Amino acid sequence: MTMRILSPIDRADELPVLAAAGADEFYAGYVPPFWAEAFGPVVSCNRRSFDAANLSTTDELDALVLAGNLRGLPVYIALNATPIPDSMIPRLVDFVVELSLREVRGVIVSDLALLLALKERRFRRFEMHASTLFSAFNGATVAFLARQGAARVVLARELSVAEATRVASSGRTPVEVIGMRGRCPNIEGFCSHLHDDPNRTWPCELHYEKTWEGVSLEMPPMVAKALDRNEGADRYYSCGLCAVPMLAVGGVHAFKIVGRGAETSRKVSAVEGVRRMRDEGIGDAGSPSACARRGKALYREMFGRPCSPENCYFPEFRPGEDDRP
């Protein structure tokens, strides 16, 4: 089966152009009013607090799902906040039932209690996807989550191509890899930074004043360089194109592009890039160096600049470029 391209989407009118670019499925955000009333504007039930990343009404949601259904393309809704307070579980389960009746294909969840509660509802056709926030670094985690009702598991972003394809081929549960835009320097499932800045500058991107306290008088240069590397990095430029052909032949079910809330043109460009790499680069899959050549050339074409280590999802395609001693 061809690896599917999962695209972010924020409005129904984006769907035709994203589908034409090559998107096979979509994920969107919608914050039900009861959640927003309970927790205010920063604590979103889908980890995106800004309006552009969320559908604002159920009419918009219906329009999006209809646009997808007309093309046979599924729409998923992100419900990936964690933890979900106990009082919210029954209300979110009811909300998910409503989503299923509105023909949403599934939800992306990251909270164990919510996953268990949804499993108990025994949906037919409706899918629960386990978010990357479960930090699935190994096949046993995929098996655990599948047993708790996940129809698909999104792997930890930090896995190499070899590790991801090994997990993909070792079990029956479809796995998804995140690999375009929005690379975070930290392991998302273990990061508790507060993303509350209206200007969207996050704690992992800030410029910090650094003071060394240690055995040597000065901070080891390698440490300083590595700490500096992510400061000021623009996640828009992050990319994993080089890996696409090998992930596709390695049995990964879906390749996810980050970017809810981004401009339509940026989403389209990302989908087109991944689609070209998947379809045109498939013959390179046996050769990492050929994949890297193609991926880097495509990156330059898309972004008008060469790629860089701080924005690379799969550093194995940049051998010798880290600062290891």
Add this chain to the structure above:
Amino acid sequence: MREMIAEIHYAGPDGTWIPRLPEGVGAAIGSDYCVHLLPGAEALGRAIAETASRRVPLLLLTPYLRDNELKDVTLLIRSIPDDADVTLSVNDWGALYAWRTLFPSMPVTIGRLLSGQKRCPRIGVSAQLTGAGRAWHGEGLFSSPVAERFLAEKMGVRGFHVDALPWSLPRSLPVATGCGEPPILFVHGGWPIVTVTDRCPWLGGASSASVAACPRHCREGFVRLDAPSMGGTLFARGKARFVESDGTESPPAEGARIIHVRYDDCP
């Protein structure tokens, strides 16, 4: 935790500081966040012997694990004698699942990274958060009866690890564990983990999986990170970033046995 103790001290990755611990205090070794800070079989055996001779329990902290690492750490755990008073703190769902199956009598607890608390110092100062929004950041698996019951009954989980934070007050652990004993709440005081990266600065930003053995240069110092908007200093050491806390905000938890975990230094 067969021995009834109220306090555990972190004794370094390999348990080097166990001989220095006060009498009646248990020992924690290993790491919540890095596989290279786990003890080898020999060091683990020594730590088990030393804690046994002091008649105190040993807590082995374990991190997230890739497939090959899970295999190696499973071998390490297999080396623990059946009669040893060792409890595992688990920070990987797959590890919990595998070890529950392979070692059903081994006491397992949900580690700090899996417990779900939010520890960013900005939470304490953000003008964007409502009161309810701030309190939400202190919730975790431990505050969900559904999750807690499942973990106790199906996965044999005996307790949860949390950090003592001003906005994080586990109010109660509502159900008994599968073994019929009250759940244990391990309250860590000192160095809450704010975030973890896979690309270790002490390895030049390379993944910790890229080296078979690590020289552990991160044990030679740490970096203070200050930015005006953060609401507190972060400390980078190894793959983690911490905040310093005096650990005095002990959470009240009804129905739980509380054990305080202390640190002399940034772990």
